[in-house]
Amino acid sequence: MDKFEKLTGIAAPMPLVNIDTDMIIPKVFLKTIKRSGLGANLFDEMRFERDGSEKPDFVLNQPAYREAQILVAGDNFGCGSSREHAPWAIKDFGISCVISTSFADIFFNNCFKNGILPIVLPQEDVDKLMDDASRGANAVITVDLESQTITGPDGGEISFDVDPHRKHCLLNGLDDIGQTLEKAASIDAFESGMANSRPWV
Template sequence: MDKFTTLTGIAAPMPLVNIDTDMIIPKQFLKTIQRSGLGRNLFDELRYEADGTEKPDFVLNQPAYRSAEILVAGDNFGCGSSREHAPWALLDFGIRCVISTSFADIFFNNCFKNGILPIALPQDVVDVLMEDAGRGANARITVDLERQVVTTSDGKDFAFEVDPFRRHCLLNGLDDIGLTMEKAAAIQTFEAGLATSRPWV
């Protein structure tokens, strides 16, 4: 998993509330267990017409936001059914951070496990960030996980809270496998001792 320390990037404004996981990645794309390739179907029904052509009004189809790395979204982002494909699709598109007033619990947890930082902030702060994101590609937002601060393009700082353990994992690029591998020496020592004390196991 890639480390998340400081991200400065284009933020796409998506003021819709209750963006659920089926909107993020529709059910017909859940047949794969590959994490790559899902970005092209991110927000599929919002991005494309029935014939596959792009909907020009959708934010991620607009030239200013095609390289967005941050989403500023409406309340209750990631609600609906549990599917890890949702953060996979966001990450494959290039989104590393989602800012909203609230998140569905399972989606929130899945983000951390896949290298995406979900940030919950009060509505008045999200409104400021949404307005800043609406300025287009020239307005870049900075997310500093070490300092736990989001900075607008004109220099306004907003502090955010994050669980210390999850912060540690993101800063060091540790998913569940990485956390286990941190204990590799202790695991090997245990296995060697077990082979001696209980050779029949």
């Protein structure tokens, strides 16, 4: 998993509330277990017409936001089914940070496991960042995980909270497997000890 330390990028505003995982990646695209390729269908029903053409009004289809790396979203983002394909699609598109007033629990947890930083902020702070994100190509903000701060285009700074263990994992690029491998020496010592004391096992 890629490390998340500091991200400076364009923030896209998506004020719609209750964006569920089927809106993020419709169920028709869940036939793969690969984490790559899903970005092409992120928000598919909102991004594209039935004939495959783009809907010009959708934020990620607008020139200023095609390279967005941060999403400022409405309340209760990621609700609905527990599909891990949702954060896979977000990450594959190029978005590594989602900011909202609240997230569905399973989606929130899955973000950390896939190198995405979900940030929960009070409504007034989200409103400020939503306004910043509405500046189009000038909607550049910086998210610094080490200092736990968000810096807007005008230099204003917002602090955020994050669980210390999850922060450690993101800073060091550790998913569940990576966390296990951190203890590889202890695991090897245990296995060696078991092989010597119980060779019949």
